[in-house]
Amino acid sequence: MATPNPGTGIRYAGRPRPTQSNFELYSWLFMRVSGVVLWILVLGHLLIMHVLNSVRDIDYAFVENRWANPLWRIWDWTMLILALIHGLNGVRLMSDDYLRKRKHRVIATILIYVAAFAFILIGSITILMFRSPTGM
Amino acid sequence: MYRGREGMWSWILHRVTGVAVLLFLFAHILDTMLLLYGPDVYNTVVGIYHNKFFLLMEVALVAAVIYHAVNGLRIIIIDVWPAATRHQRKLFWGAVAVIFAMLIPAAWQMLQPLFEA
Numbered sequence: 249m250a251t252p253n254p255g256t257g258i259r260y261a262g263r264p265r266p267t268q269s270n271f272e273l274y275s276w277l278f279m280r281v282s283g284v285v286l287w288i289l290v291l292g293h294l295l296i297m298h299v300l301n302s303v304r305d306i307d308y309a310f311v312e313n314r315w316a317n318p319l320w321r322i323w324d325w326t327m328l329i330l331a332l333i334h335g336l337n338g339v340r341l342m343s344d345d346y347l348r349k350r351k352h353r354v355i356a357t358i359l360i361y362v363a364a365f366a367f368i369l370i371g372s373i374t375i376l377m378f379r380s381p382t383g384m
Numbered sequence: 385m386y387r388g389r390e391g392m393w394s395w396i397l398h399r400v401t402g403v404a405v406l407l408f409l410f411a412h413i414l415d416t417m418l419l420l421y422g423p424d425v426y427n428t429v430v431g432i433y434h435n436k437f438f439l440l441m442e443v444a445l446v447a448a449v450i451y452h453a454v455n456g457l458r459i460i461i462i463d464v465w466p467a468a469t470r471h472q473r474k475l476f477w478g479a480v481a482v483i484f485a486m487l488i489p490a491a492w493q494m495l496q497p498l499f500e501a
Binding site: 280283284286287290291294295298299302303304306307308309311328331332335336338339342363367370371373374377378381 | 399426434438489493
């Protein structure tokens with residue numbers, strides 16, 4: 249394998265930037281960029297829902313009130329999309345590591361794409377279609 | 385020596401916490417979908433999360449997210465600044481310190497219902 253970090257004299261430093269295909273390069277870059285964005289979105293979400301509020305306060309009225317502000321829907325929808333793709337792409341990288349037979353990797357990849365499609369659809373419908381019955 | 389050292393354990397934990405958080409995300413997307421079925425259905429199902437048993441699951445989930453976030457940032461730092469490899473052990477223990485600094489106050493706050501009664 250080529251030296252991962254040419255010119256630095258360092259042979260091992262993190263995962264080398266993939267050079268075989270643009271797809272794997274974009275995948276590598278996506279994990280890092282989405283990771284930084286999710287840092288704010290997910291840790292902010294946990295801080296608001298679990299520390300500043302309590303899970304015991306969260307019910308239908310809580311969400312109704314929260315989603316009355318479209319900015320929270322944009323926050324939640326961005327988090328949904330990035331977290332799902334980040335997580336399922338991670339599973340794809342793991343299946344490439346652990347599944348030895350090509351057939352198994354193909355099946356796993358198909359399942360990953362189906363799961364991505366299904367959960368993005370369900371989550372998006374929920375966030376975008378929710379209408380408060382009391383008109384909030 | 386790589387095997388059995390900080391590098392291997394942080395890598396394995398990154399994968400385990402990533403999968404655990406993704407599995408919870410699937411469940412969370414499904415429970416949130418129940419909002420579309422009205423207050424009775426939604427409140428009944430999320431009422432399960434109000435059980436005291438779930439406090440421990442909640443702390444475990446938050447711990448997994450915090451670990452994955454802080455360790456992920458450590459990975460990015462090494463990627464964009466390869467010279468950090470020379471300080472990788474310090475970087476690892478620094479990440480451990482940050483994880484506990486974030487987790488302990490959060491867990492303290494989340495576990496309050498246990499102390500109340």
